[in-house]
Amino acid sequence: MEEISSAEISQRLGGEILRTAPGLVVFRPDRIDRELLELRTVEDVFLLAWGSDGLTYRAKDLDFIEKWTATKPDWAKLLALHHAVHPKPKGTPGYWLVVQQAGKHVYQRQSARQALARGLGKTIHPKWRFVEENADIEFWLTIEGTQAICGLRLSTREMRHRTWKREHRAASLRPVVAAGMAWQADLQAGMVVLDPMCGAGTLLGEARLMLQAHGRGKLQLMGGDVDLDAIESARLNLRSLGGGEFFRWDARKLPVAEHCVDRILCNLPFGITYGVGEDLGALYTRSFREMRRVLKSHGLAVVLTSEAAIARESAPAARMKPVASCRVRILGQPATMLTLRPG
Numbered sequence: 001m002e003e004i005s006s007a008e009i010s011q012r013l014g015g016e017i018l019r020t021a022p023g024l025v026v027f028r029p030d031r032i033d034r035e036l037l038e039l040r041t042v043e044d045v046f047l048l049a050w051g052s053d054g055l056t057y058r059a060k061d062l063d064f065i066e067k068w069t070a071t072k073p074d075w076a077k078l079l080a081l082h083h084a085v086h087p088k089p090k091g092t093p094g095y096w097l098v099v100q101q102a103g104k105h106v107y108q109r110q111s112a113r114q115a116l117a118r119g120l121g122k123t124i125h126p127k128w129r130f131v132e133e134n135a136d137i138e139f140w141l142t143i144e145g146t147q148a149i150c151g152l153r154l155s156t157r158e159m160r161h162r163t164w165k166r167e168h169r170a171a172s173l174r175p176v177v178a179a180g181m182a183w184q185a186d187l188q189a190g191m192v193v194l195d196p197m198c199g200a201g202t203l204l205g206e207a208r209l210m211l212q213a214h215g216r217g218k219l220q221l222m223g224g225d226v227d228l229d230a231i232e233s234a235r236l237n238l239r240s241l242g243g244g245e246f247f248r249w250d251a252r253k254l255p256v257a258e259h260c261v262d263r264i265l266c267n268l269p270f271g272i273t274y275g276v277g278e279d280l281g282a283l284y285t286r287s288f289r290e291m292r293r294v295l296k297s298h299g300l301a302v303v304l305t306s307e308a309a310i311a312r313e314s315a316p317a318a319r320m321k322p323v324a325s326c327r328v329r330i331l332g333q334p335a336t337m338l339t340l341r342p343g
Protein backbone atom coordinates (compact mmCIF):
# COMPACT_ATOMS: atom_id res chain seq x y z
CA MET A 1 0.00 0.00 0.00
CA GLU A 2 3.03 2.34 0.22
CA GLU A 3 2.38 3.81 -3.21
CA ILE A 4 -1.23 4.62 -2.40
CA SER A 5 -0.41 5.91 1.09
CA SER A 6 2.33 8.16 -0.35
CA ALA A 7 -0.19 9.62 -2.81
CA GLU A 8 -2.71 10.27 -0.03
CA ILE A 9 -0.05 11.81 2.22
CA SER A 10 1.23 14.13 -0.54
CA GLN A 11 -2.22 15.24 -1.60
CA ARG A 12 -3.59 15.82 1.90
CA LEU A 13 -0.56 17.09 3.77
CA GLY A 14 1.84 18.39 1.15
CA GLY A 15 5.52 18.19 2.10
CA GLU A 16 7.89 15.53 0.92
CA ILE A 17 8.00 11.74 0.74
CA LEU A 18 11.53 10.86 1.82
CA ARG A 19 11.56 7.12 1.52
CA THR A 20 9.34 4.07 1.15
CA ALA A 21 9.99 0.46 2.12
CA PRO A 22 7.55 -2.45 2.53
CA GLY A 23 4.96 -1.32 5.06
CA LEU A 24 6.64 2.03 5.59
CA VAL A 25 6.47 5.58 4.24
CA VAL A 26 8.87 8.17 5.65
CA PHE A 27 7.64 11.69 4.99
CA ARG A 28 8.07 15.29 6.07
CA PRO A 29 4.69 17.06 6.05
CA ASP A 30 4.33 20.83 5.77
CA ARG A 31 3.04 20.92 9.35
CA ILE A 32 2.44 18.55 12.22
CA ASP A 33 -1.06 18.64 13.68
CA ARG A 34 -4.10 16.45 14.15
CA GLU A 35 -4.73 16.28 10.42
CA LEU A 36 -2.06 13.57 10.34
CA LEU A 37 -4.52 11.33 12.12
CA GLU A 38 -7.14 11.83 9.41
CA LEU A 39 -5.13 9.82 6.87
CA ARG A 40 -7.22 6.83 5.83
CA THR A 41 -4.76 4.54 4.06
CA VAL A 42 -2.27 4.15 6.91
CA GLU A 43 -2.66 2.22 10.15
CA ASP A 44 -0.22 4.16 12.31
CA VAL A 45 1.65 7.45 12.29
CA PHE A 46 4.90 8.05 14.18
CA LEU A 47 7.33 10.88 14.71
CA LEU A 48 10.65 9.48 13.54
CA ALA A 49 13.28 9.57 16.28
CA TRP A 50 16.02 7.65 14.53
CA GLY A 51 16.37 5.03 11.82
CA SER A 52 19.23 2.83 10.66
CA ASP A 53 20.00 0.17 8.07
CA GLY A 54 23.09 -0.82 10.00
CA LEU A 55 21.99 -3.64 12.31
CA THR A 56 24.24 -6.69 12.25
CA TYR A 57 22.03 -9.40 13.84
CA ARG A 58 24.73 -9.67 16.52
CA ALA A 59 24.72 -8.64 20.19
CA LYS A 60 26.48 -5.35 19.47
CA ASP A 61 23.19 -4.12 17.95
CA LEU A 62 21.94 -3.72 21.52
CA ASP A 63 24.71 -1.20 22.22
CA PHE A 64 23.81 0.63 18.99
CA ILE A 65 20.14 0.78 19.98
CA GLU A 66 20.99 2.17 23.41
CA LYS A 67 23.47 4.69 22.02
CA TRP A 68 21.31 5.86 19.10
CA THR A 69 18.29 6.26 21.37
CA ALA A 70 20.30 8.33 23.85
CA THR A 71 22.12 10.52 21.34
CA LYS A 72 20.50 10.72 17.89
CA PRO A 73 17.07 12.30 18.47
CA ASP A 74 16.26 15.75 19.76
CA TRP A 75 13.73 14.35 22.23
CA ALA A 76 12.64 17.76 23.56
CA LYS A 77 11.69 18.83 20.04
CA LEU A 78 9.96 15.52 19.34
CA LEU A 79 7.94 15.78 22.53
CA ALA A 80 6.92 19.34 21.65
CA LEU A 81 5.70 18.05 18.26
CA HIS A 82 3.86 15.23 20.02
CA HIS A 83 2.06 17.84 22.14
CA ALA A 84 0.95 19.57 18.94
CA VAL A 85 -1.15 16.48 18.24
CA HIS A 86 -1.94 15.27 21.77
CA PRO A 87 -2.19 17.92 24.49
CA LYS A 88 0.60 17.85 27.05
CA PRO A 89 -0.44 15.53 29.90
CA LYS A 90 -1.23 17.09 33.25
CA GLY A 91 1.09 15.80 35.94
CA THR A 92 3.89 13.31 35.40
CA PRO A 93 3.61 11.65 31.99
CA GLY A 94 3.19 7.89 31.78
CA TYR A 95 5.09 6.11 29.00
CA TRP A 96 5.20 2.69 27.40
CA LEU A 97 7.62 0.86 25.11
CA VAL A 98 6.66 -1.32 22.16
CA VAL A 99 9.27 -3.38 20.34
CA GLN A 100 8.59 -5.45 17.24
CA GLN A 101 11.31 -7.65 15.83
CA ALA A 102 11.56 -9.83 12.73
CA GLY A 103 14.71 -11.64 11.55
CA LYS A 104 17.32 -14.07 12.79
CA HIS A 105 19.01 -11.86 15.36
CA VAL A 106 21.04 -13.54 18.11
CA TYR A 107 19.21 -11.41 20.72
CA GLN A 108 15.57 -11.61 21.78
CA ARG A 109 13.00 -8.84 21.45
CA GLN A 110 13.06 -8.40 25.21
CA SER A 111 16.78 -7.54 25.10
CA ALA A 112 16.15 -4.95 22.39
CA ARG A 113 13.43 -3.49 24.59
CA GLN A 114 15.83 -3.25 27.52
CA ALA A 115 18.38 -1.53 25.28
CA LEU A 116 15.72 0.97 24.21
CA ALA A 117 14.79 1.55 27.88
CA ARG A 118 18.44 2.14 28.81
CA GLY A 119 18.85 4.64 25.98
CA LEU A 120 15.68 6.49 26.98
CA GLY A 121 16.73 6.38 30.64
CA LYS A 122 19.59 8.68 29.72
CA THR A 123 17.31 11.28 28.17
CA ILE A 124 13.81 11.23 29.62
CA HIS A 125 12.94 12.71 32.94
CA PRO A 126 13.56 10.29 35.87
CA LYS A 127 10.11 11.04 37.30
CA TRP A 128 8.23 9.76 34.25
CA ARG A 129 6.07 6.77 35.11
CA PHE A 130 6.33 3.47 33.27
CA VAL A 131 2.69 2.41 32.69
CA GLU A 132 1.12 -0.57 30.95
CA GLU A 133 -2.16 1.06 29.99
CA ASN A 134 -3.28 4.46 28.75
CA ALA A 135 0.27 5.72 28.36
CA ASP A 136 0.55 9.38 27.37
CA ILE A 137 3.54 8.59 25.22
CA GLU A 138 4.47 5.39 23.39
CA PHE A 139 8.02 4.81 22.18
CA TRP A 140 8.14 2.25 19.38
CA LEU A 141 11.13 0.35 18.03
CA THR A 142 10.65 -1.81 14.94
CA ILE A 143 13.47 -4.11 13.90
CA GLU A 144 13.35 -5.93 10.56
CA GLY A 145 16.57 -7.62 9.52
CA THR A 146 19.24 -4.93 9.35
CA GLN A 147 16.70 -2.11 9.58
CA ALA A 148 15.63 -0.44 12.82
CA ILE A 149 13.23 2.46 13.23
CA CYS A 150 12.46 4.21 16.48
CA GLY A 151 9.64 6.68 16.90
CA LEU A 152 6.97 8.27 19.02
CA ARG A 153 3.52 7.02 18.18
CA LEU A 154 1.04 9.74 17.22
CA SER A 155 -1.85 7.51 16.22
CA THR A 156 -4.19 5.75 18.61
CA ARG A 157 -5.83 2.38 18.04
CA GLU A 158 -8.88 4.12 16.47
CA MET A 159 -6.81 4.82 13.40
CA ARG A 160 -6.75 1.17 12.38
CA HIS A 161 -9.82 -0.18 14.21
CA ARG A 162 -12.48 2.03 12.73
CA THR A 163 -15.23 2.65 15.24
CA TRP A 164 -17.96 2.63 12.59
CA LYS A 165 -17.36 -1.04 11.80
CA ARG A 166 -19.15 -2.92 14.52
CA GLU A 167 -20.20 -6.05 12.63
CA HIS A 168 -17.33 -8.22 11.47
CA ARG A 169 -17.41 -11.27 9.20
CA ALA A 170 -14.90 -13.88 8.12
CA ALA A 171 -12.96 -12.63 5.07
CA SER A 172 -13.94 -9.07 5.95
CA LEU A 173 -11.49 -6.57 4.55
CA ARG A 174 -9.12 -4.50 6.68
CA PRO A 175 -10.46 -0.96 6.59
CA VAL A 176 -7.17 0.60 5.41
CA VAL A 177 -7.09 -1.76 2.43
CA ALA A 178 -10.69 -0.82 1.66
CA ALA A 179 -9.68 2.86 1.94
CA GLY A 180 -6.79 2.16 -0.45
CA MET A 181 -9.23 0.75 -3.00
CA ALA A 182 -11.48 3.78 -2.52
CA TRP A 183 -8.45 5.98 -3.16
CA GLN A 184 -7.68 4.11 -6.38
CA ALA A 185 -11.28 4.64 -7.55
CA ASP A 186 -10.85 8.45 -7.73
CA LEU A 187 -14.25 9.13 -6.15
CA GLN A 188 -16.10 12.38 -6.77
CA ALA A 189 -19.14 13.91 -5.08
CA GLY A 190 -22.50 12.61 -6.26
CA MET A 191 -21.16 9.36 -7.70
CA VAL A 192 -23.11 6.11 -7.51
CA VAL A 193 -20.84 3.47 -5.97
CA LEU A 194 -21.69 -0.23 -6.04
CA ASP A 195 -20.21 -3.25 -4.25
CA PRO A 196 -21.76 -6.39 -5.79
CA MET A 197 -20.29 -8.70 -3.09
CA CYS A 198 -20.40 -6.32 -0.16
CA GLY A 199 -19.93 -8.65 2.85
CA ALA A 200 -19.93 -6.41 5.94
CA GLY A 201 -19.90 -3.25 3.80
CA THR A 202 -16.30 -2.27 4.52
CA LEU A 203 -15.63 -0.94 1.03
CA LEU A 204 -18.76 1.18 0.87
CA GLY A 205 -18.17 2.63 4.35
CA GLU A 206 -14.57 3.50 3.61
CA ALA A 207 -15.55 4.97 0.23
CA ARG A 208 -17.95 7.36 1.95
CA LEU A 209 -15.39 8.30 4.60
CA MET A 210 -12.62 8.79 2.05
CA LEU A 211 -14.66 11.41 0.25
CA GLN A 212 -15.69 13.10 3.50
CA ALA A 213 -12.09 13.17 4.73
CA HIS A 214 -11.15 15.03 1.57
CA GLY A 215 -14.09 17.42 1.96
CA ARG A 216 -15.51 16.41 -1.40
CA GLY A 217 -19.17 15.68 -0.60
CA LYS A 218 -21.44 12.65 -0.69
CA LEU A 219 -21.80 9.40 -2.57
CA GLN A 220 -24.82 7.24 -3.33
CA LEU A 221 -24.01 3.75 -2.02
CA MET A 222 -25.46 0.46 -3.23
CA GLY A 223 -24.42 -3.00 -2.09
CA GLY A 224 -25.52 -6.61 -2.15
CA ASP A 225 -24.46 -10.14 -1.37
CA VAL A 226 -25.79 -13.70 -1.76
CA ASP A 227 -25.66 -14.05 2.00
CA LEU A 228 -28.50 -12.48 3.99
CA ASP A 229 -26.40 -12.20 7.18
CA ALA A 230 -23.78 -10.26 5.26
CA ILE A 231 -26.40 -7.79 4.04
CA GLU A 232 -27.67 -7.30 7.59
CA SER A 233 -24.10 -6.64 8.81
CA ALA A 234 -23.53 -4.13 6.02
CA ARG A 235 -26.79 -2.33 6.82
CA LEU A 236 -25.92 -2.09 10.51
CA ASN A 237 -22.36 -0.97 9.81
CA LEU A 238 -23.40 1.73 7.36
CA ARG A 239 -26.18 3.07 9.56
CA SER A 240 -23.90 5.40 11.51
CA LEU A 241 -22.41 6.70 8.25
CA GLY A 242 -25.65 7.74 6.59
CA GLY A 243 -26.78 4.36 5.22
CA GLY A 244 -27.06 2.99 1.71
CA GLU A 245 -29.24 0.64 -0.32
CA PHE A 246 -28.67 -3.08 0.26
CA PHE A 247 -30.07 -6.08 -1.61
CA ARG A 248 -29.78 -9.82 -1.67
CA TRP A 249 -28.54 -10.69 -5.13
CA ASP A 250 -26.18 -12.78 -7.19
CA ALA A 251 -23.32 -10.66 -8.57
CA ARG A 252 -23.55 -12.70 -11.79
CA LYS A 253 -27.03 -11.35 -12.45
CA LEU A 254 -27.49 -7.93 -10.89
CA PRO A 255 -31.00 -6.45 -10.71
CA VAL A 256 -29.53 -3.06 -11.63
CA ALA A 257 -30.21 -1.00 -14.77
CA GLU A 258 -27.55 -0.54 -17.46
CA HIS A 259 -25.00 2.27 -17.28
CA CYS A 260 -26.10 3.87 -14.02
CA VAL A 261 -23.06 3.21 -11.79
CA ASP A 262 -19.94 5.41 -11.65
CA ARG A 263 -17.67 3.20 -9.55
CA ILE A 264 -17.57 -0.45 -8.53
CA LEU A 265 -15.54 -1.61 -5.56
CA CYS A 266 -15.33 -5.34 -4.97
CA ASN A 267 -13.34 -7.75 -2.84
CA LEU A 268 -13.70 -10.81 -5.07
CA PRO A 269 -13.94 -14.22 -3.44
CA PHE A 270 -10.65 -16.09 -3.71
CA GLY A 271 -8.64 -18.86 -2.09
CA ILE A 272 -10.19 -21.09 0.52
CA THR A 273 -13.07 -18.72 1.30
CA TYR A 274 -14.45 -19.32 -2.19
CA GLY A 275 -17.41 -21.67 -2.26
CA VAL A 276 -19.92 -20.71 -4.93
CA GLY A 277 -19.78 -23.99 -6.84
CA GLU A 278 -18.26 -22.99 -10.19
CA ASP A 279 -14.67 -22.31 -11.05
CA LEU A 280 -13.20 -18.95 -10.20
CA GLY A 281 -12.57 -17.96 -13.85
CA ALA A 282 -16.24 -18.42 -14.72
CA LEU A 283 -17.34 -16.48 -11.62
CA TYR A 284 -14.98 -13.63 -12.46
CA THR A 285 -16.04 -13.49 -16.14
CA ARG A 286 -19.73 -13.46 -15.30
CA SER A 287 -19.29 -10.90 -12.52
CA PHE A 288 -17.14 -8.67 -14.76
CA ARG A 289 -19.83 -8.86 -17.49
CA GLU A 290 -22.37 -7.54 -15.04
CA MET A 291 -19.96 -4.86 -13.88
CA ARG A 292 -19.51 -3.75 -17.47
CA ARG A 293 -23.25 -3.70 -18.10
CA VAL A 294 -24.09 -1.52 -15.09
CA LEU A 295 -21.07 0.81 -15.33
CA LYS A 296 -21.32 4.13 -17.15
CA SER A 297 -18.97 4.37 -20.14
CA HIS A 298 -16.39 6.37 -18.15
CA GLY A 299 -16.89 4.26 -15.04
CA LEU A 300 -14.22 2.31 -13.17
CA ALA A 301 -14.14 -0.91 -11.20
CA VAL A 302 -11.48 -1.53 -8.55
CA VAL A 303 -11.36 -5.18 -7.53
CA LEU A 304 -9.18 -7.04 -5.05
CA THR A 305 -8.05 -10.61 -5.62
CA SER A 306 -5.15 -12.92 -4.86
CA GLU A 307 -5.87 -14.53 -8.24
CA ALA A 308 -4.80 -11.60 -10.43
CA ALA A 309 -3.88 -13.87 -13.35
CA ILE A 310 -7.39 -15.36 -13.39
CA ALA A 311 -8.92 -11.89 -13.13
CA ARG A 312 -6.82 -10.59 -16.04
CA GLU A 313 -7.69 -13.63 -18.17
CA SER A 314 -11.39 -13.27 -17.38
CA ALA A 315 -11.61 -9.54 -18.12
CA PRO A 316 -11.42 -9.54 -21.98
CA ALA A 317 -14.38 -11.93 -22.35
CA ALA A 318 -16.39 -9.39 -20.32
CA ARG A 319 -14.98 -6.50 -22.39
CA MET A 320 -13.35 -5.02 -19.31
CA LYS A 321 -9.83 -3.64 -19.63
CA PRO A 322 -7.30 -3.67 -16.77
CA VAL A 323 -5.83 -0.14 -16.63
CA ALA A 324 -3.86 -0.15 -13.37
CA SER A 325 -2.79 -2.55 -10.68
CA CYS A 326 -1.27 -2.33 -7.25
CA ARG A 327 0.16 -5.23 -5.26
CA VAL A 328 -0.66 -5.45 -1.57
CA ARG A 329 -0.29 -7.99 1.20
CA ILE A 330 -3.42 -9.15 3.01
CA LEU A 331 -2.70 -11.08 6.22
CA GLY A 332 0.75 -11.85 4.84
CA GLN A 333 -0.61 -13.13 1.51
CA PRO A 334 0.05 -11.29 -1.77
CA ALA A 335 -3.01 -9.82 -3.46
CA THR A 336 -3.66 -7.35 -6.27
CA MET A 337 -5.93 -4.32 -6.54
CA LEU A 338 -6.89 -4.26 -10.18
CA THR A 339 -8.54 -1.23 -11.79
CA LEU A 340 -10.70 -2.07 -14.80
CA ARG A 341 -12.72 0.04 -17.18
CA PRO A 342 -15.20 -0.82 -19.90
CA GLY A 343 -13.04 -1.58 -22.94
Ligand SMILES: C[S@@+](CC[C@H](N)C(=O)[O-])C[C@H]1O[C@@H](n2cnc3c(N)ncnc32)[C@H](O)[C@@H]1O
Binding pocket: 169, 171, 172, 173, 174, 196, 197, 198, 199, 200, 201, 202, 203, 224, 225, 226, 227, 230, 249, 250, 251, 252, 266, 267, 268, 269, 270, 273, 276
Ligand atom coordinates in the same frame (compact mmCIF):
# COMPACT_ATOMS: atom_id res chain seq x y z
C1 LIG B 1 -14.29 -11.69 0.24
S1 LIG B 1 -15.91 -11.43 0.81
C2 LIG B 1 -16.14 -9.69 0.73
C3 LIG B 1 -15.84 -9.06 2.05
C4 LIG B 1 -16.23 -7.61 2.13
N1 LIG B 1 -15.48 -6.77 1.24
C5 LIG B 1 -16.03 -7.16 3.59
O1 LIG B 1 -15.12 -6.41 3.89
O2 LIG B 1 -16.76 -7.64 4.44
C6 LIG B 1 -16.79 -11.98 -0.53
C7 LIG B 1 -18.30 -11.85 -0.38
O3 LIG B 1 -18.85 -12.22 -1.63
C8 LIG B 1 -20.06 -12.88 -1.41
N2 LIG B 1 -20.35 -13.62 -2.63
C9 LIG B 1 -19.72 -14.72 -3.12
N3 LIG B 1 -20.24 -15.05 -4.31
C10 LIG B 1 -21.21 -14.14 -4.58
C11 LIG B 1 -22.10 -13.94 -5.67
N4 LIG B 1 -22.13 -14.78 -6.73
N5 LIG B 1 -22.94 -12.89 -5.61
C12 LIG B 1 -22.97 -12.04 -4.55
N6 LIG B 1 -22.15 -12.18 -3.51
C13 LIG B 1 -21.28 -13.22 -3.51
C14 LIG B 1 -19.84 -13.72 -0.17
O4 LIG B 1 -21.07 -14.01 0.47
C15 LIG B 1 -18.93 -12.77 0.66
O5 LIG B 1 -19.71 -12.00 1.55
